[in-house]
Amino acid sequence: MAIFKKDEALVLLKKVIALSKADECEVALTGSEGGNIRYARNSVSTSGEISSLSLAVTSSFGKKTGTATINEFDDASLEKVVRRSEELAQLAPENPEYMPLLGAQTFKESKAYIPATAAVTPDVRAEAVAKSITVSKDAKLDAAGFIENTTSFSAVLNSKGMYGYDTDTDVTFSITTRNAEGTGSGYAARGFNDVKKLDTLGATKIAAQKANGSANAKAIEPGKYTVILEPVAVTYFLENMFRSFDARSADEGRSFMSKPGGGNRLGEKLMDEKVTIYSDPFNEELPSSTWNRDGQALERMNWIEKGVVKNLAYSRYWAQKTNKSAIPFGSNFIMEGGNQSLEEMIKTTERGVLVSRLWYIRMVDPQTLLLTGLTRDGTFYIENGQIKHPIKNFRFNESPVIALNNVEALGKPERSISVESYRSYLVPPLKIRDFTFSSLSDAI
Numbered sequence: 001m002a003i004f005k006k007d008e009a010l011v012l013l014k015k016v017i018a019l020s021k022a023d024e025c026e027v028a029l030t031g032s033e034g035g036n037i038r039y040a041r042n043s044v045s046t047s048g049e050i051s052s053l054s055l056a057v058t059s060s061f062g063k064k065t066g067t068a069t070i071n072e073f074d075d076a077s078l079e080k081v082v083r084r085s086e087e088l089a090q091l092a093p094e095n096p097e098y099m100p101l102l103g104a105q106t107f108k109e110s111k112a113y114i115p116a117t118a119a120v121t122p123d124v125r126a127e128a129v130a131k132s133i134t135v136s137k138d139a140k141l142d143a144a145g146f147i148e149n150t151t152s153f154s155a156v157l158n159s160k161g162m163y164g165y166d167t168d169t170d171v172t173f174s175i176t177t178r179n180a181e182g183t184g185s186g187y188a189a190r191g192f193n194d195v196k197k198l199d200t201l202g203a204t205k206i207a208a209q210k211a212n213g214s215a216n217a218k219a220i221e222p223g224k225y226t227v228i229l230e231p232v233a234v235t236y237f238l239e240n241m242f243r244s245f246d247a248r249s250a251d252e253g254r255s256f257m258s259k260p261g262g263g264n265r266l267g268e269k270l271m272d273e274k275v276t277i278y279s280d281p282f283n284e285e286l287p288s289s290t291w292n293r294d295g296q297a298l299e300r301m302n303w304i305e306k307g308v309v310k311n312l313a314y315s316r317y318w319a320q321k322t323n324k325s326a327i328p329f330g331s332n333f334i335m336e337g338g339n340q341s342l343e344e345m346i347k348t349t350e351r352g353v354l355v356s357r358l359w360y361i362r363m364v365d366p367q368t369l370l371l372t373g374l375t376r377d378g379t380f381y382i383e384n385g386q387i388k389h390p391i392k393n394f395r396f397n398e399s400p401v402i403a404l405n406n407v408e409a410l411g412k413p414e415r416s417i418s419v420e421s422y423r424s425y426l427v428p429p430l431k432i433r434d435f436t437f438s439s440l441s442d443a444i
Contacts, residue, residue, distance in 0.1 A: 009029050013156075016055070016078055022086055022159075025158065027058075027158070028154070030153065030154045032052055035047070035048060035122060035149060036148035038145075041142050042137055054069055059085040061086075062098075065089050066086065066087065067085055067088065103162060104162055107164055110287060111287035117169035117195040128198065129145070131200050132203070135204040145174060148172050149170070149172075154166050169194075171193075172422065175187065176207065183217070184390075185377045193287055217390040219392045222395075224434045224436055225434075226350075226351065226431065228432075231428065235427055237398075239421065240400070241256075244366075245257070250265065250312060255366055256369040270307065270405075271401065272407045275336075276302065277304040279332055280299075280300040281332060285413075301327065313327050332424075338412070339412065340410065341411060342429050345411060346387060347386075353437070356376075358374065360373050368399050369401050370397065374395050375394050392440050394441060396436060403435060407432055409430075410429070414426070
């Protein structure tokens with residue numbers, strides 16, 4: 001049984017805690033079950049069902065900590081994993097940043113579990129893939145895609161009485177379409193908690209349109225352009241920034257949130273006033289966990305509010321060291337948008353570039369958040385409010401911080417997934433002026 005209910009998990013965790021001889025002990029039980037289908041060249045290549053269940057015991061003696069994991073749950077195995085974690089703790093060096101475990105907490109229930117997604121069968125996945133393949137064949141394209149649904153839970157109990165339980169569901173879908181000549185490519189990715197929101201037919205139609213529309217691309221000169229980033233491109237472009245709202249790295253001079261001469265940029269206006277970025281585990285479109293592994297409750301937290309740095313995440317250790325309040329990192333990231341459609345953004349663009357997707361993004365300079373990467377899967381030239389023709393892909397060199405100072409318009413936020421991190425975000429399409437394309441790329 002890969003999915004434990006809340007009371008079932010607590011019974012097992014209490015049993016393990018009772019075996020502990022450590023000063024402090026924390027036990028985490030996690031499990032998941034689901035299935036997937038992978039296909040290429042319009043044919044299914046693999047499919048499968050996956051079920052996993054594991055238990056991790058962390059024992060501490062003073063500031064010395066050791067962790068052991070196991071996936072067997074008989075009494076002898078439970079005793080063994082506890083003793084092993086204690087042995088490792090005794091061998092470990094002291095951790096100068098060790099923080100004592102928190103006591104009992106109260107957590108709100110997550111909205112991330114959807115029964116319909118938990119009930120997905122192989123037939124449901126097969127039907128979703130069949131729709132996608134039909135679109136690709138009708139458009140005379142080759143499709144390669146992946147669909148996966150997962151139901152998972154996480155339960156943590158410590159020796160001071162903190163108990164957290166969370167369960168969620170997730171379904172992800174990604175599709176790449178290419179023409180037979182290898183001159184056109186399209187892409188779409190979707191991720192939801194609720195499988196009823198997944199439309200593989202519609203997503204594949206978009207990917208097919210991009211593939212056929214991007215064939216016979218023309219080269220234009222690199223330089224600074226007004227750019228319209230679709231939500232998938234925005235996700236890849238901003239993901240590194242979302243990970244950087246951390247007070248410690250800022251205070252230590254290691255991030256774009258660092259202030260020259262020391263300290264961080266809390267309270268400073270770093271971006272256009274149209275930019276607001278926050279975390280909210282109770283967001284209906286992007287529900288997430290309501291607590292973290294430290295035993296801290298998660299609520300809505302504004303990171304950037306109308307361009308101003310409103311909050312940074314403080315770990316319990318760093319909060320104590322700097323005499324601040326602990327602020328846990330968000331379990332999701334959301335960027336507020338506007339009311340413009342993608343079509344309206346294009347109509348108001350005199351000369352610009354429409355970018356469907358960015359990829360192969362690498363950090364150039366963490367202190368300015370300068371990134372480099374490539375466009376792909378459909379890049380188009382806009383002139384006088386119309387898409388004129390597909391263009392060859394570019395390499396870009398740009399910082400999200402600078403780009404978010406040059407925002408001209410925001411569209412309606414959409415849920416978009418990064419297949420590299422398999423995290424979903426809620427972000428709008430963005431229209432940005434003076435976006436730097438540094439060179440051309442022959443990749444499709």
